[in-house]
Amino acid sequence: MSDHSSTAMDEEAEKQRKHLAMVERLSKRPQSRPNKPESSSESTSSFLSRFSDLKTSIETQLAQSHSIASDAAQLKLHFQNTSQSISNLEKLVAENSYLLPSYDVRTSLKTIDDLKHSLQNLTSTLIPKKKFSFKNKPTKKDSAIHQPPQNQIATPHSDFPTRRDSPGFANKTGELLIEKLRGSEVGEFALSDLHSCEVRVIGSVRALFVHRLRDCRVYVGPVTGSVLIEEAEGSIFVLASHQIRIHAAKRSDFYLRVRSRPIIEDSNGVRFAPYCLRYEGIEEDLRGAGLDAETGNWANVDDFRWLRAVQSPNWSILPDNERIGVVDLSNLKNEDKEI
Amino acid sequence: MGLLSIIRKMKRKEKEMRILMVGLDNSGKTTIVLKINGEDTSVISPTLGFNIKTITYQKYTLNIWDVGGQKTIRSYWRNYFEQTDGLVWVVDSSDLRRLDDCKFELDNLLKEERLSGASLLILANKQDIKGALTPEEIAKVLNLEAMDKSRHWQIVGCSAYTGEGLLEGFDWLVHDIASRIYMLD
Ligand SMILES: Nc1nc2c(ncn2[C@@H]2O[C@H](COP(=O)(O)OP(=O)(O)OP(=O)(O)O)[C@@H](O)[C@H]2O)c(=O)[nH]1
Ligand SMILES: [Mg+2]
Numbered sequence: 001m002s003d004h005s006s007t008a009m010d011e012e013a014e015k016q017r018k019h020l021a022m023v024e025r026l027s028k029r030p031q032s033r034p035n036k037p038e039s040s041s042e043s044t045s046s047f048l049s050r051f052s053d054l055k056t057s058i059e060t061q062l063a064q065s066h067s068i069a070s071d072a073a074q075l076k077l078h079f080q081n082t083s084q085s086i087s088n089l090e091k092l093v094a095e096n097s098y099l100l101p102s103y104d105v106r107t108s109l110k111t112i113d114d115l116k117h118s119l120q121n122l123t124s125t126l127i128p129k130k131k132f133s134f135k136n137k138p139t140k141k142d143s144a145i146h147q148p149p150q151n152q153i154a155t156p157h158s159d160f161p162t163r164r165d166s167p168g169f170a171n172k173t174g175e176l177l178i179e180k181l182r183g184s185e186v187g188e189f190a191l192s193d194l195h196s197c198e199v200r201v202i203g204s205v206r207a208l209f210v211h212r213l214r215d216c217r218v219y220v221g222p223v224t225g226s227v228l229i230e231e232a233e234g235s236i237f238v239l240a241s242h243q244i245r246i247h248a249a250k251r252s253d254f255y256l257r258v259r260s261r262p263i264i265e266d267s268n269g270v271r272f273a274p275y276c277l278r279y280e281g282i283e284e285d286l287r288g289a290g291l292d293a294e295t296g297n298w299a300n301v302d303d304f305r306w307l308r309a310v311q312s313p314n315w316s317i318l319p320d321n322e323r324i325g326v327v328d329l330s331n332l333k334n335e336d337k338e339i
Numbered sequence: 340m341g342l343l344s345i346i347r348k349m350k351r352k353e354k355e356m357r358i359l360m361v362g363l364d365n366s367g368k369t370t371i372v373l374k375i376n377g378e379d380t381s382v383i384s385p386t387l388g389f390n391i392k393t394i395t396y397q398k399y400t401l402n403i404w405d406v407g408g409q410k411t412i413r414s415y416w417r418n419y420f421e422q423t424d425g426l427v428w429v430v431d432s433s434d435l436r437r438l439d440d441c442k443f444e445l446d447n448l449l450k451e452e453r454l455s456g457a458s459l460l461i462l463a464n465k466q467d468i469k470g471a472l473t474p475e476e477i478a479k480v481l482n483l484e485a486m487d488k489s490r491h492w493q494i495v496g497c498s499a500y501t502g503e504g505l506l507e508g509f510d511w512l513v514h515d516i517a518s519r520i521y522m523l524d
Contacts, residue, residue, distance in 0.1 A: 106387060192436070305411055
């Protein structure tokens with residue numbers, strides 16, 4: 001940016017103009033994402049049939065490679081064409097990824113990845129390597145999935161900036177942890193390394209990070225951004241947020257209200273139910289966070305590890321008779337430390 | 340004429356740029372793309388695969404590939420490396436705990452030969468959140484100064500929430516790519 005010949009004032013004016021243009025565009029934005037067409041299941045099935053046609057034809061192309069292996073020039077062209085077909089297939093998925101059910105997106109991606117692999121393998125077996133090379137470079141395929149040895153991953157935290165003053169609770173066992181955030185503007189809130197604790201957060205935060213909780217109960221007011229939960233075990237969470245990502249959780253129950261689909265990864269034995277938190281003024285907080293309406297998304301969980309159309313075995317809907325009732329933080333006594 | 344110069348020639352005519360957006364899940368990639376494009380950002384799901392957005396930016400057409408950052412699908416990132424002109428690495432500046440992960444994944448990416456010619460924009464996102472690290476702090480943690488000298492890079496603090504910093508970042512990226520591809524030969 002430093003090498004521009006224009007004066008600083010011109011640049012400032014230009015910046016201002018662009019900013020106004022963006023604001024203009026933003027003000028004209030549609031109120032919501034374009035609705036899915038009514039016939040979304042129909043478009044899914046037409047996508048799937050196009051996808052499978054293209055896939056079959058690519059597989060045929062791949063299979064033909066052997067028969068033209070003797071003609072190097074033709075083979076190269078053939079591989080280029082095949083690679084192009086795979087790219088086209090990929091574009092098809094990209095264009096449809098908003099409309100497709102999540103497992104279809106995931107399986108499609110897996111298929112494309114497999115096709116690319118097959119092509120790569122064929123290319124490296126059928127196109128003879130040069131007799132020798134000066135550099136002993138690893139092949140592309142190897143370098144792409146190359147992972148450095150374990151000891152390199154654990155970089156020292158020496159000059160790692162940490163915020164001691166950031167709100168949250170860490171390293172506690174068997175405690176009742178209460179935070180009232182009403183009226184104050186809170187950014188991120190973090191819970192980490194808690195064991196057999198009960199956490200009650202009244203009020204709204206922008207982002208919630210949860211790391212390593214065991215046998216805890218966590219009740220938190222509306223989160224206006226996202227929640228990230230990693231390594232929870234034997235715990236109960238009652239949360240409302242725009243997005244929720246759950247990684248490496250075991251045997252835990254989640255009572256959620258979410259604007260988008262909750263996602264799980266590397267988790268099992270996790271169960272879901274609707275949000276059930278109350279405290280004085282929660283309606284206002286929910287409204288403020290745009291979470292006053294039930295979306296039903298608590299039940300639309302996406303499991304990133306699960307590639308099939310049938311229900312993932314890693315999560316389930318919590319049966320009615322096992323759900324905790326409404327939790328009213330205003331009525332809970334503070335001395336009540338039993339978990 | 341080599342394949343690369345043919346591709347460049349075609350691109351030059353169409354003034355097209357291919358931009359790859361990556362970074363850990365939850366860093367704000369999708370929100371940033373939608374915000375730049377002036378779209379509604381109130382309901383965004385974690386990205387299951389990838390989205391492509393074609394955006395006209397000044398006199399250029401940007402093809403922005405926004406790829407999901409969940410661990411399970413990070414192995415697919417390499418499928419998108421080919422012909423990338425600009426790489427945008429998005430960081431959640433409020434997620435202090437995963438900066439290690441973030442550095443690890445970025446380092447891995449920068450080893451990738453197919454990306455060696457791409458301009459690198461690092462967006463230190465979520466600056467609106469109280470407690471977020473500043474771009475300078477992020478640069479230090481990611482050890483950006485140690486990067487290969489041949490790499491064109493820039494770090495910019497931004498917020499997809501307020502829109503602040505996004506134009507500054509993309510302006511740098513687009514100009515840097517343009518100066519490499521379209522003006523020089
Ligand atoms: N406060 C704040 N929140 C943000 C900002 N940018 C994104 N978010 C929130 O962060 C969460 C994640 O945003 P996404 O855009 O879905 O993140 P992503 O990088 O696309 O995530 P993946 O698709 O899983 O890789 C959402 O809840 C956003 O609302 C920001 O600048 N400030
Ligand atoms: Mg995304």
